[in-house]
Amino acid sequence: MSGARPFFEVLAADPSSRARRGRLHTARGAVDTPAFMPVATGGAVKGATPEDLRRLGAQLLLANAYHLSLRPGIEAVHELGGLSRFMGWDGPVLTDSGGFQVFSLAQLVERNDDGVRIRSHLDGSLQSLTPERVVEIEQRLGVDVLMPLDDCAPYPSEPGRLEESVTRTARWLERSRAAWSGQGALFGIVQGGVVAALRERSAELSVALDLPGYAVGGLSVGEPRELFYETASAGADRLPRERPRYLMGAGTPQDLIRLVSMGYDLFDCVLPTRNARNGTLFTSRGRLNIRNARFARDPGPVDPRCPCPVCARFSRGYLRHLAVSGEILSAILNTVHNLAYYLGLVAGLRRALEQGRFPEYTSRILCELAGGEGERE
Amino acid sequence: MSGARPFFEVLAADPSSRARRGRLHTARGAVDTPAFMPVATGGAVKGATPEDLRRLGAQLLLANAYHLSLRPGIEAVHELGGLSRFMGWDGPVLTDSGGFQVFSLAQLVERNDDGVRIRSHLDGSLQSLTPERVVEIEQRLGVDVLMPLDDCAPYPSEPGRLEESVTRTARWLERSRAAWSGQGALFGIVQGGVVAALRERSAELSVALDLPGYAVGGLSVGEPRELFYETASAGADRLPRERPRYLMGAGTPQDLIRLVSMGYDLFDCVLPTRNARNGTLFTSRGRLNIRNARFARDPGPVDPRCPCPVCARFSRGYLRHLAVSGEILSAILNTVHNLAYYLGLVAGLRRALEQGRFPEYTSRILCELAGGEGERE
Numbered sequence: 001m002s003g004a005r006p007f008f009e010v011l012a013a014d015p016s017s018r019a020r021r022g023r024l025h026t027a028r029g030a031v032d033t034p035a036f037m038p039v040a041t042g043g044a045v046k047g048a049t050p051e052d053l054r055r056l057g058a059q060l061l062l063a064n065a066y067h068l069s070l071r072p073g074i075e076a077v078h079e080l081g082g083l084s085r086f087m088g089w090d091g092p093v094l095t096d097s098g099g100f101q102v103f104s105l106a107q108l109v110e111r112n113d114d115g116v117r118i119r120s121h122l123d124g125s126l127q128s129l130t131p132e133r134v135v136e137i138e139q140r141l142g143v144d145v146l147m148p149l150d151d152c153a154p155y156p157s158e159p160g161r162l163e164e165s166v167t168r169t170a171r172w173l174e175r176s177r178a179a180w181s182g183q184g185a186l187f188g189i190v191q192g193g194v195v196a197a198l199r200e201r202s203a204e205l206s207v208a209l210d211l212p213g214y215a216v217g218g219l220s221v222g223e224p225r226e227l228f229y230e231t232a233s234a235g236a237d238r239l240p241r242e243r244p245r246y247l248m249g250a251g252t253p254q255d256l257i258r259l260v261s262m263g264y265d266l267f268d269c270v271l272p273t274r275n276a277r278n279g280t281l282f283t284s285r286g287r288l289n290i291r292n293a294r295f296a297r298d299p300g301p302v303d304p305r306c307p308c309p310v311c312a313r314f315s316r317g318y319l320r321h322l323a324v325s326g327e328i329l330s331a332i333l334n335t336v337h338n339l340a341y342y343l344g345l346v347a348g349l350r351r352a353l354e355q356g357r358f359p360e361y362t363s364r365i366l367c368e369l370a371g372g373e374g375e376r377e
Numbered sequence: 378m379s380g381a382r383p384f385f386e387v388l389a390a391d392p393s394s395r396a397r398r399g400r401l402h403t404a405r406g407a408v409d410t411p412a413f414m415p416v417a418t419g420g421a422v423k424g425a426t427p428e429d430l431r432r433l434g435a436q437l438l439l440a441n442a443y444h445l446s447l448r449p450g451i452e453a454v455h456e457l458g459g460l461s462r463f464m465g466w467d468g469p470v471l472t473d474s475g476g477f478q479v480f481s482l483a484q485l486v487e488r489n490d491d492g493v494r495i496r497s498h499l500d501g502s503l504q505s506l507t508p509e510r511v512v513e514i515e516q517r518l519g520v521d522v523l524m525p526l527d528d529c530a531p532y533p534s535e536p537g538r539l540e541e542s543v544t545r546t547a548r549w550l551e552r553s554r555a556a557w558s559g560q561g562a563l564f565g566i567v568q569g570g571v572v573a574a575l576r577e578r579s580a581e582l583s584v585a586l587d588l589p590g591y592a593v594g595g596l597s598v599g600e601p602r603e604l605f606y607e608t609a610s611a612g613a614d615r616l617p618r619e620r621p622r623y624l625m626g627a628g629t630p631q632d633l634i635r636l637v638s639m640g641y642d643l644f645d646c647v648l649p650t651r652n653a654r655n656g657t658l659f660t661s662r663g664r665l666n667i668r669n670a671r672f673a674r675d676p677g678p679v680d681p682r683c684p685c686p687v688c689a690r691f692s693r694g695y696l697r698h699l700a701v702s703g704e705i706l707s708a709i710l711n712t713v714h715n716l717a718y719y720l721g722l723v724a725g726l727r728r729a730l731e732q733g734r735f736p737e738y739t740s741r742i743l744c745e746l747a748g749g750e751g752e753r754e
Binding site: 042043044045046047048049050051071072075076079080081086088094258295296297299309313314315317318320322324325327328329330332333 | 419420421422423424425426427428448449452455456457458461463464465473621673676686691692694695697698699701704706707708709710727
């Protein structure tokens with residue numbers, strides 16, 4: 001962290017909510033917030049080139065330290081210039097630790113206070129992850145934002161398991177900070193399921209370590225929507241205003257708008273890229289399944305109000321043809337469109353915040369999403 | 378065919394061979410020859426966008442009238458602006474008839490003097506193709522170059538079968554010409570296997586119809602290489618110098634150079650796109666299999682002398698990682714590189730022809746291909 005310029009600045013804020021327009025400063029360039037990070041788990045966004053991502057306005061990508069440590073291996077990435085150069089991206093990169101993979105891939109072999117042991121989904125080999133090892137991997141990858149190893153509990157979990165998750169996440173965070181050289185920005189993570197008291201304790205323990213940014217984890221793991229929103233909202237309030245706040249793994253366009261109004265700055269989600277590959281496209285009026293027969297002779301663009309290169313050139317009829325034919329170009333064009341939607345959504349929120357019209361802008365967007373021709377979310 | 382400007386002009390020729398630098402004029406723009414057509418069978422080049430294709434210098438794409446008639450159907454394409462607009466390409470398009478599919482997909486139900494009946498590979502339905510129907514489909518698609526229905530015999534075939542193929546191809550060509558409105562350029566096709574006398578008769582019958590261009594078909598179907606070259610070479614000589622010559626379905630980079638020196642102008646081949654998807658990359662020094670472990674930590678580009686956007690930005694190590702990880706981006710980047718190679722190869726041949734240094738240029742290219750670090754062809 002350089003002394004002269006803070007890692008994060010708040011440039012504008014909406015007085016009627018906790019939404020803010022900010023900027024992260026990394027060694028590889030600035031990231032305007034609220035920001036959406038396209039997901040590049042294994043070092044590539046599925047269906048988009050780095051050039052596509054830049055043109056669409058992406059400034060920060062999310063990759064996975066654990067996945068990259070398995071393949072191609074940390075030393076290979078290091079020798080090839082570090083993760084950002086390796087990917088041909090050259091901009092800022094954030095890596096998740098793999099802590100969530102322990103949870104979601106269900107390949108956990110052992111978890112104790114020292115760390116976790118996972119069976120590799122690639123070759124069945126036994127992999128150990130400790131807080132120190134994760135930071136070491138991320139520093140060797142040379143990333144700009146490091147997410148530490150955390151202990152994410154499923155929903156629902158017994159109170160005892162959630163307490164363990166909070167305590168362990170905090171201890172691991174201390175060990176992560178001790179292992180951290182100061183290169184890149186290490187974020188703290190808050191756990192605690194949907195139990196307010198545990199979330200509060202977890203936030204206090206994280207914030208006490210005075211880190212460059214904070215993330216709320218352990219949500220979007222199956223809890224009811226209202227508990228998700230309640231927990232996220234209270235969670236943002238417990239984090240310092242002058243540090244960036246990252247809500248991990250969210251969400252739909254509506255989620256992003258609500259989470260920005262709660263004061264979150266950073267988001268990542270597989271929805272735009274994964275949905276693209278099965279033909280679900282985001283529009284200002286909700287989602288479309290482009291495989292639907294009603295689009296077969298539709299000459300219009302996916303979204304008449306979308307400025308993306310796909311909407312400029314291709315008809316719904318053609319995109320439907322590509323999807324039902326299983327053409328690779330279907331995944332490419334759908335991915336570019338969906339990322340354009342997500343990146344355009346956060347760009348619109350940033351502009352609205354700058355211009356002091358966040359409430360009107362978000363009301364209009366939400367109203368259009370709810371009332372459009374697409375299927376409702 | 379407009380009266381003022383010929384469909385094809387020869388701009389320069391190599392005095393030591395039959396190679397020539399030419400230009401096709403279509404309603405959708407010029408095509409500089411020798412030209413390589415990327416293959417877009419079902420209305421999309423696998424792994425490349427129209428924007429990629431333009432940037433790489435493609436001027437003419439090849440699609441398949443029969444495939445498009447099955448899916449999405451001719452009327453859908455017509456309603457969506459015709460094939461070129463449908464694809465978001467807007468440049469010239471050539472369609473093959475589907476005659477070769479009868480041969481290669483082996484789904485022939487019946488073939489007689491009237492036409493062929495094929496069982497659809499998509500839904501098992503029975504499809505009839507006649508010369509008139511193919512021209513009608515191609516005109517409805519609004520393509521720039523129409524290939525007529527021909528009767529392609531396998532290798533080896535009995536003399537009787539080859540004679541039938543020649544006679545039928547010629548009769549079908551007459552019927553195709555009669556059905557043709559004059560919109561787009563209808564090419565004649567020469568058949569005859571590897572029997573010189575039959576090739577000669579087939580060429581005479583085709584040329585007698587005075588069509589805008591001529592194609593040599595029925596090669597690259599399993600015949601020995603030397604018979605391929607012999608037949609192709611004699612075949613070019615039997616076609617009028619003032620019309621474009623298209624060698625269907627060829628070939629390797631070495632093939633293209635030899636075929637250009639024989640006087641061929643147009644080429645199509647699935648090699649660059651299909652090979653891209655299995656990790657085989659073309660370079661000035663031969664082919665590489667990017668999946669090879671020796672590339673895991675290789676920081677260099679695929680081909681240090683390649684000016685393509687992939688070689689400018691990505692290492693062999695990264696491309697190997699994408700290929701072994703099965704990332705979609707692997708197909709995208711490999712396709713862009715391989716098409717850049719093929720399109721760059723014909724662009725280099727055109728420049729050499731313009732500058733009167735075709736023999737030296739092709740000697741150098743062939744020597745480098747034979748002696749390089751890649752596996753030999």
